[in-house]
Amino acid sequence: MAKLITKEQIAEQQRFIMKLREENARRAQEIGHAPLALTETYGCQQNENDTERIRGMLRDAGFEFTDDANKADVVIYNTCAVRENAEQKVFGRLGILKHIKEKRRDMIIGVCGCMVQQEHITEKIKKVHDHVDLVFGTHALYKMPSLLYKAMTEKKTVVDIAASDGAIAEELPIMRSDANKAWVSVMYGCNNFCSYCIVPYVRGRERSREPKTIIAEVKELVKSGCSEISLLGQNVNSYGKDLETDIDFADLMRAVNDIDGVRRIRFMTSHPKDLSDKLINTIAQCGKVCKQLHLPFQAGSDKVLRQMNRGYTKAEYLEKIEKVKKAVPNISLSTDVIVGFPTETNEDFEDTLDVLRKAEFDNIFSFIYSRREGTPAAKLDFVLTEEEIHRNFNRLLDTQNEISLKKNTEYVGRVEEILVDGVSKNDENMLSGRCDSSKIVNFKGDKSLIGKYINVRITEAHTWSLNGEIV
Numbered sequence: 001m002a003k004l005i006t007k008e009q010i011a012e013q014q015r016f017i018m019k020l021r022e023e024n025a026r027r028a029q030e031i032g033h034a035p036l037a038l039t040e041t042y043g044c045q046q047n048e049n050d051t052e053r054i055r056g057m058l059r060d061a062g063f064e065f066t067d068d069a070n071k072a073d074v075v076i077y078n079t080c081a082v083r084e085n086a087e088q089k090v091f092g093r094l095g096i097l098k099h100i101k102e103k104r105r106d107m108i109i110g111v112c113g114c115m116v117q118q119e120h121i122t123e124k125i126k127k128v129h130d131h132v133d134l135v136f137g138t139h140a141l142y143k144m145p146s147l148l149y150k151a152m153t154e155k156k157t158v159v160d161i162a163a164s165d166g167a168i169a170e171e172l173p174i175m176r177s178d179a180n181k182a183w184v185s186v187m188y189g190c191n192n193f194c195s196y197c198i199v200p201y202v203r204g205r206e207r208s209r210e211p212k213t214i215i216a217e218v219k220e221l222v223k224s225g226c227s228e229i230s231l232l233g234q235n236v237n238s239y240g241k242d243l244e245t246d247i248d249f250a251d252l253m254r255a256v257n258d259i260d261g262v263r264r265i266r267f268m269t270s271h272p273k274d275l276s277d278k279l280i281n282t283i284a285q286c287g288k289v290c291k292q293l294h295l296p297f298q299a300g301s302d303k304v305l306r307q308m309n310r311g312y313t314k315a316e317y318l319e320k321i322e323k324v325k326k327a328v329p330n331i332s333l334s335t336d337v338i339v340g341f342p343t344e345t346n347e348d349f350e351d352t353l354d355v356l357r358k359a360e361f362d363n364i365f366s367f368i369y370s371r372r373e374g375t376p377a378a379k380l381d382f383v384l385t386e387e388e389i390h391r392n393f394n395r396l397l398d399t400q401n402e403i404s405l406k407k408n409t410e411y412v413g414r415v416e417e418i419l420v421d422g423v424s425k426n427d428e429n430m431l432s433g434r435c436d437s438s439k440i441v442n443f444k445g446d447k448s449l450i451g452k453y454i455n456v457r458i459t460e461a462h463t464w465s466l467n468g469e470i471v
Contacts (some may be wrong), residue, residue: 002168004168005168012146013146034064036282037063037073037075038068038076040075040077042115043081045232046234047114051078054076054144055140058175060218067183074148078114084370090115093130093380098129098131104383108151110148111132111134112134112144116137116161117202118198118374121432122159126157133151133158134147134148134157134158139162139163142169143321180227182230186252188203189203189207190203191207192235192309195376195377196308196341196372196407208242208243211245211247225286229256229264235271236268237276238274248279252281253286257287265288272297275295291441292332295324295334296335296337297335297359299344305359307343308338317355321359333359333362335364342380343380349395352396357403368389378386379413404463404464406449416435418441418453419453420450421433426442441468442467455471456468457471
């Protein structure tokens, strides 16, 4: 059973929130406005959800928010450790902040999350970026108020990256980024230890939240006007294995499906080896569960899958895909793919392309392998050259682009229910939203429609989105 951060520990952080609030009130009198905070998130949806809690604590501490680093009194970067590119972006941002802080000495710069849970990264920050005031890992997120207060008042670098399998902190303040849709974490951590992945080392082992707590959170969200709930975990298919209650993820999803006011349910991420027939049937039978499944396969070669420690074969994966398609016709499928795993040959890569062609995913999230210090795969030598890996990666994209356009073209003429998210990123004169299958749909309409469900007839298909008109 998951360990909980105690009520006394949470109360202690609440006291520091009040101390920060008092300090910010004093500061506001000096500068004529509330101190400003800036947060930036890198990485997965779990990081986004964590940042919502960081922002909730900052809001309760009396901060208002800005997107301009030149105006911010506090900057906190919530980081990702999955790929090197994300780390380099953070270091680049820290370099920019150094010049800003030279002019504004009272600025507090914080770096938190998965990246800094790695000791070698924290040491690099100390040596190369000594203008950073605050560093805290994934297990210390709930302690942010006390750590921030210490950094502000003692004027020295504060670090908390204690290694831990983690405990669950309930009842933290939260500032949601969307009034109509919400991420709800159902579990934290991962037990799979895929050979390329740093997540279990920085997030800890799997810890499931109690179902009654999750249900209570969803009901509160519905009361606030939220209608689309996304259940979140590193591997939601493992939900409940560590609980004393006899409940699994399929049971939890049915319980959320029964809540009045919930209109859509999404979830991620699922691990193929744990995708049960029971869960497939739940997706098919529950009317509020979106007919969409994200199921990462990572590589098509059995040899590479074995060396990745994925726990399934190519045939087993494709068999599960066929089960899903049979149970849920027209389901939208997405996946993650890694190209260039150290032992991958060109022949192995052909198996990956074969999975793409047979599964016919609606879209994929594809990455070139990134070596992560501390993982077993980091010790392996590469078979392919960098040029060969990039050539294969481009072939992967070309193959999937054809499939995605084909799948999207099948939507032309259909009427889809859309939850309107806002103005389109591609055209400020258009609105944008997502249908049940999570495909992006752009259409002309008044901004008063934002946050509402409307019917749109699909008129045009593109590789990554659809165009339509309001019915």
